[in-house]
Amino acid sequence: MTDPVISVDVMGGDHGPEIIVDGIDTALAQRAGARFLLFGDEQIVRPALARKPRVESASTLVHCEMSVAMDAKPSVALRQGRKVSSMWQAIEAVKSGAAQACISAGNTGALMAMSKVVLRTLPGIERPAIVAVWPTVRGRSVVLDVGATIGGPASQYAQFAVMGAAYVRTIFGNPDPTIGLLNIGVEDVKGTDSVREAAELLSRSELNFTGFIEGDGIGRGDADVIVTDGFTGNIALKTAEGTARQIAEYLRQAISGSFFSRLGYVFARPAFQSLRQRMDPNAANGGMFLGLNGIVVKSHGGADASGFASAVNLAVDVANADISQTIAADIEKMQVLLDDAWAQTLD
Numbered sequence: 001m002t003d004p005v006i007s008v009d010v011m012g013g014d015h016g017p018e019i020i021v022d023g024i025d026t027a028l029a030q031r032a033g034a035r036f037l038l039f040g041d042e043q044i045v046r047p048a049l050a051r052k053p054r055v056e057s058a059s060t061l062v063h064c065e066m067s068v069a070m071d072a073k074p075s076v077a078l079r080q081g082r083k084v085s086s087m088w089q090a091i092e093a094v095k096s097g098a099a100q101a102c103i104s105a106g107n108t109g110a111l112m113a114m115s116k117v118v119l120r121t122l123p124g125i126e127r128p129a130i131v132a133v134w135p136t137v138r139g140r141s142v143v144l145d146v147g148a149t150i151g152g153p154a155s156q157y158a159q160f161a162v163m164g165a166a167y168v169r170t171i172f173g174n175p176d177p178t179i180g181l182l183n184i185g186v187e188d189v190k191g192t193d194s195v196r197e198a199a200e201l202l203s204r205s206e207l208n209f210t211g212f213i214e215g216d217g218i219g220r221g222d223a224d225v226i227v228t229d230g231f232t233g234n235i236a237l238k239t240a241e242g243t244a245r246q247i248a249e250y251l252r253q254a255i256s257g258s259f260f261s262r263l264g265y266v267f268a269r270p271a272f273q274s275l276r277q278r279m280d281p282n283a284a285n286g287g288m289f290l291g292l293n294g295i296v297v298k299s300h301g302g303a304d305a306s307g308f309a310s311a312v313n314l315a316v317d318v319a320n321a322d323i324s325q326t327i328a329a330d331i332e333k334m335q336v337l338l339d340d341a342w343a344q345t346l347d
Contacts, residue, residue, distance in 0.1 A: 012106025023308025138221030180223030
């Protein structure tokens with residue numbers, strides 16, 4: 001299968017275009033056929049490309065005079081950056097068909113706002129969700145939403161479940177993924193009204209819904225798809241990333257504590273390296289905006305080159321899988337049930 005064209009907002013992120021270009025170069029080592037449309041300030045991006053001839057030969061640079069600030073309010077970014085910013089033009093390339101997926105490490109709120117305006121949502125989707133791959137003791141799961149929404153009706157949680165299941169089937173090859181609804185307990189009486197109503201709705205669907213799941217069950221891999229709202233999901237994600245770094249620091253301090261600790265590390269070094277790789281947030285960097293009529297991948301703003309390369313690989317995989325059409329078909333199958341739930345929220 002031919003790798004798709006990926007549009008990249010080169011000006012987004014905490015570290016500037018150099019890290020993004022380095023990340024693309026890392027990805028090209030595995031994705032030699034990939035091609036890129038880079039959107040950014042030519043005077044800033046050209047020197048970075050000159051250092052990486054492989055990226056330069058695989059890319060077309062489109063000059064953009066404006067970029068979206070990381071701390072800009074989405075409404076301001078949408079108003080000022082409409083049609084002229086590197087972020088907007090990278091998304092527009094997906095709509096026009098010039099690219100099959102877009103990546104940005106920039107302002108999450110602005111990226112979501114612009115993506116919704118440019119690409120629109122798929123039929124039957126109230127609000128898009130950001131899906132994140134989550135390493136677990138059993139392998140990997142996905143969590144959504146991790147940053148695009150705050151709360152929502154039961155029908156929205158059901159849509160997230162449909163989208164998450166489609167993602168796991170398409171990307172991981174799991175034909176019947178289990179779905180858990182994140183809650184403060186597993187009892188039926190726990191949680192907000194919307195969460196309890198969503199559980200009832202999902203239990204009547206054809207999805208493989210296994211019930212409520214608590215926060216500690218995410219890392220255990222108790223479900224293949226964990227559904228929550230963006231407020232809770234983002235807190236869970238950032239907490240997990242911080243805990244991974246905390247444990248890594250504890251290990252570093254313990255290893256360097258004495259001569260015998262350092263000697264033990266020499267013999268156990270392969271095990272520690274394996275642990276570091278499994279705990280590295282950059283290895284799972286990249287969250288797709290599910291529910292849009294096109295593919296947009298959000299990279300962590302602070303990702304390093306290897307992390308951005310992970311986002312590139314994800315964008316290529318989901319573009320090749322044509323996941324948006326899969327989601328649209330699955331939502332249509334469930335539309336009657338979702339319409340009933342939406343009508344109940346209006347009563």
